[in-house]
Amino acid sequence: MGIPQSRPRPLVDKANWEIGDVIDGKYEVKGELGRGGMGVVYKVHHREWDIDMAVKMPLAQLVADETSKARFVREAETWVDLGLHPNIVQCFYVRELGGVPRVFADFVAGGSLKEWVKEGKVKPGDWVKIIELGIQACDALAYAHENGVVHRDVKPANMLMNED
Numbered sequence: 688m689g690i691p692q693s694r695p696r697p698l699v700d701k702a703n704w705e706i707g708d709v710i711d712g713k714y715e716v717k718g719e720l721g722r723g724g725m726g727v728v729y730k731v732h733h734r735e736w737d738i739d740m741a742v743k744m745p746l747a748q749l750v751a752d753e754t755s756k757a758r759f760v761r762e763a764e765t766w767v768d769l770g771l772h773p774n775i776v777q778c779f780y781v782r783e784l785g786g787v788p789r790v791f792a793d794f795v796a797g798g799s800l801k802e803w804v805k806e807g808k809v810k811p812g813d814w815v816k817i818i819e820l821g822i823q824a825c826d827a828l829a830y831a832h833e834n835g836v837v838h839r840d841v842k843p844a845n846m847l848m849n850e851d
Contacts, residue, residue: 703785704729704744710784714742725749730794739794740779744787756788763790769834774827776847797848804843820846 708716714731717739721728726745733740750756763781771777777793800820803809809816824846831838838845 703727709734714740739796741776741792741794743790743792747787750788760788763788765836766790766792769831769836772827772830774823775830795847795849797850799844800846800848801843803848 704710704716706716706718710716710731713734715734717730717732719727720730720741724746726743726749729742729744731740731742732738745759750759760781760783763778766778767780769775769778776795779791779793781788781790783789797803798806800809809820824841828838828841
């Protein structure tokens with residue numbers, strides 16, 4: 688007899704996810720990427736597409752009534768409708784699971800600009816890198832504005848970086 692293998696727990700849906708859960712037979716929860724005043728972001732592996740995704744789940748009280756839930760979904764669909772841009776994280780779709788709307792976006796492995804500054808990957812005086820990052824952020828914001836979207840929460844913690 689060998690050591691029993693740990694298997695992901697298959698689930699249809701539930702409000703809160705745990706590492707190892709398999710949601711709707713296709714999303715394997717790999718970890719929690721962040722938690723804040725607005726919600727939780729999970730890293731999942733989409734088994735059918737064979738890609739990692741980030742799933743943003745709002746706090747229950749932020750989508751407690753149908754009006755709030757519809758507003759959250761509408762904002763998420765606006766992100767989906769932006770389509771592809773090299774400096775904007777792609778949002779694939781919004782889907783309700785466990786009674787909570789969730790946003791499914793591309794997983795960006797490099798962390799945030801806030802983390803890069805903290806880790807010394809971007810240093811004061813590194814003007815070439817700072818200007819390059821600034822241009823990329825402005826390019827993304829200009830594209831969003833051209834498509835009728837105003838971000839309203841631009842900050843280093845919300846600027847995600849590729850590993851390179």
